[in-house]
Structure formats: C-alpha cells, structure tokens
Amino acid sequence: MANTTLTRSIPRTGSGQVIRQPRKKLTVGKTAAVVVAAVLAVLWLVPFAWATVTAFKSEADASASKVSWFPPSGFTFDAFASVFQAGNIPLWTWNSLYTSAAITLITLVISALVAYALSRIEFKGKKVLMIAIIASIIVPPPVLMIPLFYQMLAFKMIDTPWAIVLPQVIHPAMVFVLKRFFDQIPHELEEAAVMDGASRLRIFLQIILPLSRPILAAVAIFVFIGAWNNFLWPFISTNDDGLLTLPVGLQTIKSAYGVQYAQNMASALLAALPLIVVFLFFQRQIIKGISTTGLAGT
C-alpha cells in the first residue's frame, strides 16, 4: 500500500507525461466532461473573483445595494491602503509565519527520530509505544482544549508563543507516514556503515535523512498548512493583540471594522496570499503530500 502510493500516486500533469487511459478522439462524452469540469471550476473560482472585485471597490460601491462586478466609481486600492494603515496584518502574518515554522521544525525533528526508532531499531517496549501512538491518532484536538488550556495556565505559558507552538507538534499520523517510508529504505545501504561502527545517529543523519527528502518535504508542507490555518487553539491560548496569528486576527477585524466590506475582503485576500504563493511554488510536493500523508488522516 505505502509503496505504491509513494512511488506512483503523483497525479500525472499535462506536461506530456504518461496519460493512463488510451487517448481517444474528442467524443461527445469528453466534451460534456469538459463542460461539467468547467462549470465546477467557475463555481469554485467565483468566491475568489468576487472577493477580489470587492476588495478593489470603494467602500460606497461595495455597500451599494446594487451588486456590480464593475463598480460605478471604478477600481481603487483604498481598501488595501486602509487595511495596512489600521490593521495589524503584517504583524499577524509574521506571528503565523514564525509559529508555523517552529511547529513544522519541531514536528519534523521529533517525528523523524521516533519514526526511525520504530522502523529500524529493535528495542524493548517498542510494541507498546507503537500501539500508544496509533491509539492517539483518534484523539480529537477539541477534546484536549480544556485540559491543555489549564495546563498552559499552570506553566504560565498562556499569552506566549510557546502556548501556540508546543501543543501543536505531536502528529502521530505523520510519525507513521515517516515510519512507512523508512521501512522501504533498503537495509543494505546502512550495513556497510554498521560494519564500520557508525553510530545510529550517524546512520540516521547521513543515510536515512538524505534519502527521505521527498517525504520530509511532504510532511513539512502538510504540517505547515495545518499550523498556518489552525484557528481553535491559537484562539484559545492567546489574548494578547501582539501575539495573534493571522486567522485569529482576522476574526477580530470583523467586529472592529463592522460593515466595511471592501476592507474585509482586502484583509481576507492579503491573508490568503502567502499560502497561495507557497502553493504555486510547491504545487507538486503539496499534491504529493496530500495523496501520501493524507492517507493517514488529517
């Protein structure tokens, strides 16, 4: 299962690569398929388009009762300008960025280490550890919010970045994604190193990790997206305005600005921009990440 998924699941792109099904001439059926696909694509793009158009309207045009794709008084950058003046979008973006980066980094390090042990080392208690980690996959984060909050209160970490970061670094499903990948690396590769008396850590760092770049990238992207977009936990664990992450900050904007539609849409687009850019750069890895790591659950 893991094997086939890892090596073959990358959806073939239109770059002239293998297309599985025999190409047939443009039949009626295929034309219909293009039409349906296009209708769906348009439906899926409308919210983006409408938000973008609104963000470039004047506030008066946005709240005019006549819905218009082409505002009577033309397009303007006013909404973006006032978001930058009034809002904390750059600060929130920065908060989201460094907390998500920290979560991703810590998750990768601790998960890869434990996955290596589970995959390659025979030690006492391994079975128990494995079962405990598997079982923990079903724990839904909302169940932990009350005790975690209380715990963070006791640790005096509420309203510090630690509160946002530390509870988000345990991803049992990711541990298993990594373990499955490590399982497939041929043992012959490390045997020479074992003969030379290389330590486990050295084998891990110099043989296993370099061979695991694709899966590490997939896990990293997956964890990063999750952390970047997480709302509930940062919402609970921070009240300090200077610490809000982008999703939590945006939530406060709504009430603060009231019915400033153009500004709301401008903020939403600015918040969406970083991940859209990330996606355009890492499209292949993200899709591969979803189709491999996604199998283990969200």
Added chain:
Amino acid sequence: MSSSTASRQTSQARTTTAPGIKTGPSLRRSRDNVSGWAFAAPFLVFFLVFLVWPIFYGFYMSLTGKSLTGANDALIGFSNYSEAFADAGMWRSLGNTLYFTVISTVPLVLVALVMAALLNIGLPAQWLWRLSYFAPFLLASTVVSLFFVWMYNPQLGLINDFLSKFGIPKVGWLNDPNVAMWSIVIATLWWTVGFNFLLYLAAMQNIPAQHYEAASLDGAGAWRQFFSITLPQLTPTTVMIVLLQILASLKVFDQIYQMTSGGPGGSTRPVVQYIFETGFTGYRLGYSAAISYIFFGLIVLVSALQFVVTRRRSA
C-alpha cells in the same frame, strides 16, 4: 509492504550473526534498547506532556467542579456527567454536530468523486482544474468565512442577487434557522472538497491501465468502465474517505463559529462550540471537560466502527 518486512527480517538476521562485529548479539540488543528509547525520547516527552497527560487530566477535571474563576478541585464524582445527560443544550449541540456530519459527508464525498472522475478522463490543462478545485483548501477558516458571509449577505450578497434574476425571493442564508446549516455545508464543501478530490484522483491514477484496455477491447463504454472498473477498484479509498470525512465533520467548529456564532437561535451550534462556551465563557471547566469526554466517546465509537468495517473488508 510485505517485501519490506521480509527484507527487515533478513537484515536483522544478518546483523546479529554478522562476523567481525566485536560485540555479541546480547550486547547489541541492550544497546538497541538504549538507542531505541533515546531516539523516541524527544517525541515521547511532547507526547506525554501535551497529549497523554491532558487526556488523563481532562478526565480528572471532568470529575471535579473546577471553574475558571476560583479553584474548586474537589472531586464530585460523575455528577457533571449526569448533569450533561440531562442538559438540553448539550443534546441539541450534539444533534447539530451529527446533522452537519450527515449532510456534509455525502456531498463532500460525491462531489470529490465527480471532480476526480472528470479529470481522470484526461482533460487538457490538468493543473488548471486541480488548482481551482483544490486552492480553497489552502485558506484559513477565517478567510473562507469572510468570503461566504459576504456572498450570503441577504441584501448585498452575490447569491441572492443571482437568484433574484430568476425571480427567486431573498433567502436568509445565515439568518434563517432552517437554511443556516445548509449554508455552512455549502461553504464547507467549497473549502475542503479539494482534499478528498486529490485522494480520489491519486487512487484513480493507481488503477492499472490494462484493466481499461481489456475492457475497451471487450467493447465496454466509458460509463460501463467507470461503474465496472473504476468504482469497484476505488472501494477501499471510498471507505477511507468516508470515515476520515465523518471524523473531520464531527470536529466542526471554526467556520460555524465564524459565520453564525452558532445561531440563529442555536440552530447551528456544534458540540465543540458548546464545550468552548461552557468552559471559557461559562467558566465551568469541569463541566466542559465532562462534555468533551462524552464527545470523545462518540469519536471512539465511530473509530471503532471504522476499525470493524476495514477489518471485515480486508478479511
């Protein structure tokens, strides 16, 4: 999978019997015990502190009258639970969560299947379709909520304006208690269907081409091929997607809280919001923890069902 286990076994045999290693097998094994736990240790620390401990501590809290304002750590037994079972608010929110789960799972699986099937035919410009179906998944819930609150706006919103062109009267998408949950489902469908779509697409592209070649030699048309080859081959994927989706939908909170705050009149308030509110606005942490554990029980039940179903399939 099976090949990797086999190779592990042979190499284990090889390392323990390999000549030229000074240390005996037993010493090697005890060293493995140390290094195994050493590698597991960093994860284990976080795992114990931020997952295992809160699970047990949360359960302990649920047996106390702990509140956010003043400490009342005294154990009060299961009275939080008996109170919760008699609490109409909890049942209503649990019912809303189940309702959302049922009505969201069906479109989230079906639409994903349709999208993937369309792309699998081999449409040109694959990246364009993939991007448009999947891009919303990258957005934060807050962004999605801002988009949809704006589109659902009864007076200025795009959707009512569009419907009015067909003479359909204004709909209170988020104000009408009979409609609000469906509006949330539509927004959720738009937001997250791309994830299931990618899982389906990946699975479809793993189906060997020979199946289709053989079928088309036998004269099977595209529909026939889809229902006789694609769908049956996708069964394990479908089971997995349905179960993942159920578990994900049961946890719904973000978009509802942001779009309706659970309203109108509590008609969309999910159980996670009820837990949140009893804990953080009602200050009753102990009671809130008890409801968390009732909810947890529900999740465990679903997961157990999943286990049974997948077991039976593979057996």
